[in-house]
Amino acid sequence: xxxxxxxxxxxxxxxxxxxxxxxxxxxxxxxxxxxxxxxxxxxxxxxxxxxxxxxxxxxxxxxxxxxxxxxxxxxxxxxxxxxxxxxxxxxxxxxxxxxxxxxxxxxxxxxxxxxxxxxxxxxxxxxxxxxxxxxxxxxxxxxxxxxxxxxxxxxxxxxxxxxxxxxxxxxxxxxxxxxxxxxxxxxxxxxxxxxxxxxxxxxxxx
Amino acid sequence: xxxxxxxxxxxxxxxxxxxxxxxxxxxxxxxxxxxxxxxxxxxxxxxxxxxxxxxxxxxxxxxxxxxxxxxxxxxxxxxxxxxxxxxxxxxxxxxxxxxxxxxxxxxxxxxxxxxxxxxxxxxxxxxxxxxxxxxxxxxxxxxxxxxxxxxxxxxxxxxxxxxxxxxxxxxxxxxxxxxxxxxxxxxxxxxxxxxxxxxxxxxxxxxxxxxxxxxxxxxxxxxxxxxxxxxxxxxxxxxxxxxxxxxxxxxxxxxxxxxxxxxxxxxxxxxxxxxxxxxxxxxxxxxxxxxxxxxxxxxxxxxxxxxxxxxxxxxxxxxxxxxxxxxxxxxxxxxxxxxxxxxxxxxxxxxxxxxxxxxxxxxxxxxxxxxxxxxxxxxxxxxxxxxxxxxxxxxxxxxxxxxxxxxxxxxxxxxxxxxxxxxxxxxxxxxxxxxxxxxxxxxxxxxxxxxxxxxxxxxxxxxxxxxxxx
Ligand code: SF4
Numbered sequence: 004x005x006x007x008x009x010x011x012x013x014x015x016x017x018x019x020x021x022x023x024x025x026x027x028x029x030x031x032x033x034x035x036x037x038x039x040x041x042x043x044x045x046x047x048x049x050x051x052x053x054x055x056x057x058x059x060x061x062x063x064x065x066x067x068x069x070x071x072x073x074x075x076x077x078x079x080x081x082x083x084x085x086x087x088x089x090x091x092x093x094x095x096x097x098x099x100x101x102x103x104x105x106x107x108x109x110x111x112x113x114x115x116x117x118x119x120x121x122x123x124x125x126x127x128x129x130x131x132x133x134x135x136x137x138x139x140x141x142x143x144x145x146x147x148x149x150x151x152x153x154x155x156x157x158x159x160x161x162x163x164x165x166x167x168x169x170x171x172x173x174x175x176x177x178x179x180x181x182x183x184x185x186x187x188x189x190x191x192x193x194x195x196x197x198x199x200x201x202x203x204x205x206x207x208x209x
Numbered sequence: 210x211x212x213x214x215x216x217x218x219x220x221x222x223x224x225x226x227x228x229x230x231x232x233x234x235x236x237x238x239x240x241x242x243x244x245x246x247x248x249x250x251x252x253x254x255x256x257x258x259x260x261x262x263x264x265x266x267x268x269x270x271x272x273x274x275x276x277x278x279x280x281x282x283x284x285x286x287x288x289x290x291x292x293x294x295x296x297x298x299x300x301x302x303x304x305x306x307x308x309x310x311x312x313x314x315x316x317x318x319x320x321x322x323x324x325x326x327x328x329x330x331x332x333x334x335x336x337x338x339x340x341x342x343x344x345x346x347x348x349x350x351x352x353x354x355x356x357x358x359x360x361x362x363x364x365x366x367x368x369x370x371x372x373x374x375x376x377x378x379x380x381x382x383x384x385x386x387x388x389x390x391x392x393x394x395x396x397x398x399x400x401x402x403x404x405x406x407x408x409x410x411x412x413x414x415x416x417x418x419x420x421x422x423x424x425x426x427x428x429x430x431x432x433x434x435x436x437x438x439x440x441x442x443x444x445x446x447x448x449x450x451x452x453x454x455x456x457x458x459x460x461x462x463x464x465x466x467x468x469x470x471x472x473x474x475x476x477x478x479x480x481x482x483x484x485x486x487x488x489x490x491x492x493x494x495x496x497x498x499x500x501x502x503x504x505x506x507x508x509x510x511x512x513x514x515x516x517x518x519x520x521x522x523x524x525x526x527x528x529x530x531x532x533x534x535x536x537x538x539x540x541x542x543x544x545x546x547x548x549x550x551x552x553x554x555x556x557x558x559x560x561x562x563x564x565x566x567x568x569x570x571x572x573x574x575x576x577x578x579x580x581x582x583x584x585x586x587x588x589x590x591x592x593x594x595x596x597x598x599x600x601x602x603x604x605x606x607x608x609x610x611x612x613x614x615x616x617x618x619x620x621x622x623x624x625x626x627x628x629x630x631x632x633x634x635x636x637x638x639x640x641x642x643x644x645x646x647x648x649x650x651x652x653x654x655x656x657x658x659x660x661x662x663x664x665x666x667x668x669x670x671x672x673x674x675x676x677x678x679x
Contacts, residue, residue: 020527021402021502025641030620034273034287036247036294038355048643053629077523079403082436083641085245085338087354105406108438109338113354130522164229164370177356178258181364185225185233189366192224192235202459202467203237203331 006174007118009145010099014136014153015062015071022076023083024110028092030084041088042095063096072099073142075133078126079103081110090117100144102151104129115167118174120144122151124159132158146172211477213374214441215409218349218474222332224366231370234349236361237331241268241304242317243295244622245336249359250298260362263303267326267457270295270309271316273622276585276612279310285624302362315588315614318342318556322426323588325455329444329471334361339556339638341432345425346452347444347474349409352433372439373483375408376476379416381491385677388566389424390558390636390655392416393431394496394506396488402504406436408484411476416490417442422451423562430557434503434638443475497543497668498640498653500531505640506653507543509670515539534642535650536630543668546652550633551582551663552645553609553656555619558636559587561594563656567636568600570660570671576608577666583610583625585617609663621646634662 032044050061062068074093080103081089090113093101099119104126106114111121122144124132135153136142143152146168149161163171170177181189197204212220224233246268253260260266273288275281283289292309299306307313313320318339321327327343333350334340336358343350353361361367377396397404410432417425425442432440442448449468452458459467494508505528507514516532516539519525532539537546553559553567564586576582584604586592592614595601601611618625619637627633627649636659637644640651652668661671671677 018523018526019530020523021504023502023639023641025639025644029643029647030622033244033622034285034291036291038248038251048647053647077527079406079436082402083338083433083639085336085352085354087245087248087356090354105403105436107436108406109352109354113356116354116356126521164231166227166229166231166368176256177368178252178256178360178363181233181360181366181368182258185364185366188224188233189235189364193365196235200330200467200470202463203328205459205463 007099007120007146007171009143009147010072011141011143012072013068013070013139014073014075014132014142015068016133016136017062017074017076018133020077021079021082024081024086024089024107025083027081027089028086033086033088038091040095041092042097045092045096067139072097073144074098074101075129075136076101076103078105080106082107085109087113090114090119094119102129102132115170116177118171120146120171122161128159210481211479213476213480213482214347214411214443214474215349215372215374215439218330218332219371222349231368233366233368234332236334236365236367237265238326238333239266239361240317240321240333240335241266241299241358242272242337243270243291244272245355246298246358247291247294248355249336249362252356252359253363258363260302260304261365264305265365266304266362267321268295268299268304269307269314269317269320272616272620274309274615275623276615276617276625279613288623312589312593315591316556316559316616318430319559319587319591322346322422323590325452325458328452328458329448330474334367338433339430341438341440342426342430342556344432344440345422345429345442346448347442347471349439351438372409373407374411375405375484375486376411376413376482378414378485378487379412379490380414380487381416381489383416383490386495386657386671387490387493388655388657389420389427391493391496392490393428394498394503394653395493397431397435397503398506400435402434402502403436405432408437409439409441410435410437411441413443418445421562422447423560426560427557431503431638444471495655495658495671497658499535499537499543500528501534501640501642502531503638503640503653505531509543509658509668511543513537513539513541513543544670545667547632547667548634548652548662549580549631550627551580551659552585552618552633552635552637553583553659554585554587554617555637556587557638558656559585559591561591563636564591564595564600567656567660568603570657570675571607571609571664572603574607574664576663580663580666582608582663583612583618585612586614588614618645620644634659634668
């Protein structure tokens with residue numbers, strides 16, 4: 004995964020609440036076992052009819068917003084299924100940052116693993132930013148400086164737990180870090196846990 | 210100050226606490242299914258890693274499997290390949306596996322409890338949002354993504370942000386046909402699909418204590434539909450009686466040792482929750498959903514609400530869109546809505562108790578003429594028991610289809626789908642756009658209510674059919 008530093012782009016606004024991961028990435032494409040190249044399936048049933056013909060009016064297919072790397076939406080974005088394909092489809096399509104009043108928690112966790120920045124901001128601020136996006140405002144999301152700018156004006160600070168910010172900035176492989184830095188702690192914990200709750204370690208469940 | 214059940218589960222699994230409030234938690238158990246893990250294994254193998262503790266895992270195919278021809282190869286080549294990939298992955302990594310032709314096979318959230326794999330006091334993860342189901346046993350169970358599945362398998366640990374705590378106290382007397390599903394829908398309607406976001410929700414009170422494990426599982430299952438990744442119920446005698454003798458649960462003296470520990474888990478009487486809520490279930494009626502979010506739930510006797518009742522624009526827009534998608538008009542009586550398909554199944558409502566409730570309504574009646582009705586048991590063992598109890602015969606005599614276990618029409622990945630504009634009465638958990646098939650329209654409800662809809666051909670107050678109306 005490549006690190007997230009800063010982006011500058013238009014913003015695409017979907018003023019709608021509870022956009023779920025089934026809408027973002029329909030279940031039937033979960034049969035594909037890839038994680039790359041899923042952009043074409045993003046919001047598939049909003050963008051295409053049954054026969055694959057494009058539908059009118061979907062914001063990410065409407066010029067000039069098809070190039071937007073920032074998506075702005077109502078609360079509960081990414082609620083529902085845990086499918087990471089929702090994130091892979093967004094990044095595959097070119098979306099790098101989603102701004103909403105709140106997110107599905109599993110979605111937000113998945114985003115973090117894939118360099119997609121989720122930015123939770125107050126509802127009325129999101130509505131204001133969304134309106135600016137509709138007028139074609141330029142967004143700058145800078146994770147090093149921790150600021151969100153709309154038309155060169157700082158509108159919010161980016162307030163992420165430091166561990167998450169560093170992970171995004173550096174695009175680290177989390178398993179590598181855990182095995183390298185916490186391997187001993189994990190083993191130590193495991194040994195204690197085995198003593199305290201031996202019934203969890205009787206290797207009988209095969 | 211006392212600690213909540215969540216606090217105890219969290220504290221007992223912290224490997225390391227970080228400065229930013231997150232912690233590295235030890236993961237005791239990991240459930241796998243075919244859909245969310247192919248990419249996880251690719252990530253593990255790309256770096257030549259091994260699964261740290263294979264025996265801490267249990268894998269089963271459920272999402273894409275046919276519920277018709279179990280003895281035949283899966284017809285859809287993609288679904289067949291995905292199921293086969295799971296077989297190969299778990300074999301290479303020595304992970305315990307329940308194959309498709311095993312009678313223990315079923316939906317991952319049904320078989321975990323059924324096999325005694327799910328236990329109180331543990332941290333359990335699975336690449337599936339309805340992992341919240343297992344919290345009914347008083348364990349910290351949550352859904353994760355495919356990358357996290359790979360992390361858990363390789364490290365037996367996961368970094369998490371601590372949730373805020375919320376307790377929902379259920380009081381009052383339930384009237385007949387008000388099930389855990391109705392209570393869950395009523396709660397979500399009240400607090401919203403996002404209402405419990407950021408919280409671990411503990412369900413408590415006399416109503417919960419009196420519930421069977423099946424009902425507790427239904428309630429915890431729906432936690433994620435309220436935005437909560439974690440649902441919890443304190444383990445008690447009902448829990449322990451359920452677990453005793455389960456194949457993968459501890460045995461003999463080890464069970465007694467575990468029991469002594471499990472008894473320490475319930476929230477202390479002086480524990481303080483970040484939020485508390487009380488719901489009087491005597492006010493709850495059987496519920497159905499009318500829209501495209503589980504929060505769009507209402508008592509069966511009510512009418513489709515109007516988008517104009519919503520002041521906030523994005524909410525109004527979602528409602529407007531939902532009604533257009535569902536093909537409904539404000540003011541329509543919910544009971545007048547005709548349905549085409551009935552689906553009784555899913556990890557929410559496919560246990561033996563659910564099938565008994567549906568069969569009690571179906572017995573001696575006939576499925577309405579134009580209605581196609583499916584009963585899909587949650588596991589092979591549930592199916593077998595239902596056959597022994599004569600439930601299968603009741604369903605078949607009434608004109609229901611009696612299927613093999615799996616997720617089936619809950620998610621429509623195995624060929625069981627709604628056609629464009631078809632309308633279902635479904636015991637599953639999500640009425641999202643396209644969830645049961647492109648353009649399909651889903652109304653969520655309890656098994657008894659779904660059976661009633663199958664009989665009459667439209668959404669129906671089951672109490673009218675059974676003479677239980679007050
Ligand atoms: S039954 Fe439905 S909700 Fe449950 S695990 Fe299967 S697809 Fe997911």
